[in-house]
Amino acid sequence: MTNYFSELEGQVDQVAKRLLGCTLLRRLDVNEIEVKIVETEAYHQSDTASHSYKGITERTKVMFGPAGHLYVYFTYGMHYCCNIVTGPEGEGSAVLIRAVEPLNNLELLEKRRHRSGVEVTNGPAKLCQALNISKSLNGHNLSSSPLQLKLNDPLPEDEIITSTRIGISNAIEVPWRFYIKDNNYISRV
C-alpha cells in the first residue's frame, strides 16, 4: 500500500486540477467544517513566480518536503495563504488554494469573517481567515486533524477551466490557474 497521498506526487499542474472538487475538513473547537476546493494555482521551483524558485530557505523548506503537507506563508503584513505541497520529496512544488466553497457551518464562517455570501472564502487570504489557518499549521500533515484533506473523485475535464495566474508579477503567462466552471466562489474571472 502506497502513501495515502501518492496521487499528490505527480506533476504539480496535474495535481492542481486533481485537487478541484476535493474536500478539506477543518476542526475548530467542537465544529467540523467542510469546504470544497474550487480554485487552485500551481507553483514549481522551475517557475520564477514560485517561492521555491530560489531554492531551499527557512521559509520554503516545507515546499521541498513530502507531498500532502501544508505550506502556510504570511504576506503583505496581514494575510496568510495556504498551499498543499506536491511532488516527490526534494522537489519544490505546491498548489495554492485560492478559493473554497463552504459545505456546512456557513454561519460560523460568516461570523469569523464579518462578511456573508461568497465574500467569506473567495480569496486565498479570506479562506485562511475563515478557517483560522495560520503559521502554526505550517508543515501540518493533511492526513490528520485538525485539518484534513479528502480526495474525492476527479472532476471531468470539461468542468475545469484553465487560465493564467493572478496576483503575481513574474511568469504571468504560465497557464497554471484552475477553477471549477460556473462556481460563484472563484476569486476573479
Added chain:
DNA sequence: TGCCTGATGTTCT
C-alpha cells in the same frame, strides 16, 4: 461600478 491606496510584517538582497 471600478480604480487607487493604505495597512503591516516577514523574507531576501
Added chain:
DNA sequence: GAACATCAGGCAC
C-alpha cells in the same frame, strides 16, 4: 531597504 502568490475602504466617475 524593497518586494510581496492580498484585502477592503474610499473616492471619482
